Amino acid sequence: xxxxxxxxxxxxxVLLSDTRTNAGLDNIATYRKxxxxxxxxxxxxxxxxxxxxxxxxxxxxxxxxxxxxxEAGPDSSIMMAPTMLSVAEIVGDTLARVxxxxxxxxxxxxxxxxxxMIVAGQRKGGEMRMFLIYPEGNFIEATDDTPFLxxxxxxxxxxxxxxxxxxxxxxxxxxxxxxxSMDSTLRSNLSVGMPLDLAVIHRDACRIDSQRRIExxxxxxxxxxxxWSKALRDSFAKVKL
Amino acid sequence: xxxxxxxxxxxxxVLLSDTRTNAGLDNIATYRKxxxxxxxxxxxxxxxxxxxxxxxxxxxxxxxxxxxxxEAGPDSSIMMAPTMLSVAEIVGDTLARVxxxxxxxxxxxxxxxxxxMIVAGQRKGGEMRMFLIYPEGNFIEATDDTPFLxxxxxxxxxxxxxxxxxxxxxxxxxxxxxxxSMDSTLRSNLSVGMPLDLAVIHRDACRIDSQRRIExxxxxxxxxxxxWSKALRDSFAKVKL
Numbered sequence: 001x002x003x004x005x006x007x008x009x010x011x012x013x014v015l016l017s018d019t020r021t022n023a024g025l026d027n028i029a030t031y032r033k034x035x036x037x038x039x040x041x042x043x044x045x046x047x048x049x050x051x052x053x054x055x056x057x058x059x060x061x062x063x064x065x066x067x068x069x070x071e072a073g074p075d076s077s078i079m080m081a082p083t084m085l086s087v088a089e090i091v092g093d094t095l096a097r098v099x100x101x102x103x104x105x106x107x108x109x110x111x112x113x114x115x116x117m118i119v120a121g122q123r124k125g126g127e128m129r130m131f132l133i134y135p136e137g138n139f140i141e142a143t144d145d146t147p148f149l150x151x152x153x154x155x156x157x158x159x160x161x162x163x164x165x166x167x168x169x170x171x172x173x174x175x176x177x178x179x180x181s182m183d184s185t186l187r188s189n190l191s192v193g194m195p196l197d198l199a200v201i202h203r204d205a206c207r208i209d210s211q212r213r214i215e216x217x218x219x220x221x222x223x224x225x226x227x228w229s230k231a232l233r234d235s236f237a238k239v240k241l
Numbered sequence: 242x243x244x245x246x247x248x249x250x251x252x253x254x255v256l257l258s259d260t261r262t263n264a265g266l267d268n269i270a271t272y273r274k275x276x277x278x279x280x281x282x283x284x285x286x287x288x289x290x291x292x293x294x295x296x297x298x299x300x301x302x303x304x305x306x307x308x309x310x311x312e313a314g315p316d317s318s319i320m321m322a323p324t325m326l327s328v329a330e331i332v333g334d335t336l337a338r339v340x341x342x343x344x345x346x347x348x349x350x351x352x353x354x355x356x357x358m359i360v361a362g363q364r365k366g367g368e369m370r371m372f373l374i375y376p377e378g379n380f381i382e383a384t385d386d387t388p389f390l391x392x393x394x395x396x397x398x399x400x401x402x403x404x405x406x407x408x409x410x411x412x413x414x415x416x417x418x419x420x421x422s423m424d425s426t427l428r429s430n431l432s433v434g435m436p437l438d439l440a441v442i443h444r445d446a447c448r449i450d451s452q453r454r455i456e457x458x459x460x461x462x463x464x465x466x467x468x469w470s471k472a473l474r475d476s477f478a479k480v481k482l
Binding site: 037108138153156158160161162163164166172173175176177179180184187188220223224227228229232233234235238239240241 | 272335369385394396397400401403404405413414417418420421425428429430462464465466469472473474475476477479480482
């Protein structure tokens with residue numbers, strides 16, 4: 001599986017993804033699940049993916065091909081699409097088409113393929129937006145009421161987000177929130193694994209402000225994880241039955 | 242859905258279940274999912290259930306009928322079974338048979354039925370044991386390495402258990418742990434709902450030591466839940482990125 005989470009806040013966007021893929025528990029590998037498409041100052045689009053690697057890799061490759069196609073237009077290239085809604089539609093259509101193709105191949109083995117994505121970004125002059133694209137290509141959008149979207153193994157890390165993430169959450173707190181949400185997931189589910197990819201996009205910057213790979217031995221992450229564990233145990237000891 | 246959790250500790254057993262059942266989100270009802278079978282001082286068995294209500298109700302009813310049957314024997318009655326392992330086998334066989342019968346009926350509608358249970362208890366002179374019974378009737382047992390079992394919506398409430406529950410955890414802390422685990426689940430998943438049923442069995446007592454229904458307005462639970470929320474937010478503020 002996978003765990004990816006995206007936050008759409010007043011100050012900007014924070015995205016975090018793990019990198020573990022597995023074909024059975026005995027075949028584990030590391031693959032990037034975060035993809036950035038950027039024309040700094042003009043347009044930034046970040047995509048994180050969950051599900052069948054054969055679907056997500058092909059879908060991302062097709063999105064790239066469509067961008068590089070000399071005949072690319074606003075209906076086919078996410079770097080030319082007039083709005084973030086159009087971007088979500090292109091990604092949705094691509095994901096649905098690739099998933100269907102792979103699904104048809106797998107049907108012979110009585111298996112299926114599924115995948116989902118979070119697409120977030122902004123073009124100059126437009127709104128900052130974030131969408132969750134379902135395997136069928138339809139999508140939902142993050143709003144002030146629900147400023148975060150999750151794909152993959154989302155349940156372990158949801159309680160902390162439910163408690164602390166609001167549209168007015170700062171980008172620093174937002175990075176802490178997604179990392180702690182990931183920390184809970186890493187502890188409880190083997191199919192989610194380090195390293196992690198973390199990206200931050202400030203509102204109206206239309207560029208990636210920071211992008212960081214957090215490796216398994218990352219001292220800062222280990223320290224934060226240990227501090228959070230200790231804080232939770234201390235809180236647990238303090239709360240009265 | 243449902244969330245039920247059982248802890249098998251050095252000092253005894255703690256079980257917690259919610260009571261929400263739903264046939265679609267527009268048809269919600271409250272049903273007890275915790276069932277106690279007790280001959281105080283001789284034998285105590287507690288069962289919590291998750292899954293299709295038509296399966297779990299019928300399985301519990303059949304277990305009761307088998308106990309009351311004048312021809313009941315150690316192979317059919319969980320109150321006469323010689324060991325907790327035999328109890329788990331009887332419960333597993335009953336669950337698998339009922340599930341299969343309901344499944345066959347539903348097959349005509351291209352639907353299926355599933356259910357699982359946690360069975361915990363002790364008979365005089367025997368070991369205190371706890372089992373998770375799968376829909377197929379097979380089961381696994383709690384051990385020192387893994388002193389808790391969960392059924393239903395188990396993911397939201399697992400991180401706190403992973404962090405604080407050990408075999409040497411006191412029964413007071415254990416009750417706090419399962420209630421906080423449930424609190425996280427209640428907040429994040431509508432298909433799990435109050436009231437709750439909480440039971441405690443001390444080692445070698447062979448009787449229920451306390452059994453409590455926690456209603457939606459329970460002041461103690463609300464206070465604990467609020468204190469935990471505050472402690473989490475305070476901890477979050479303190480942990481450095």
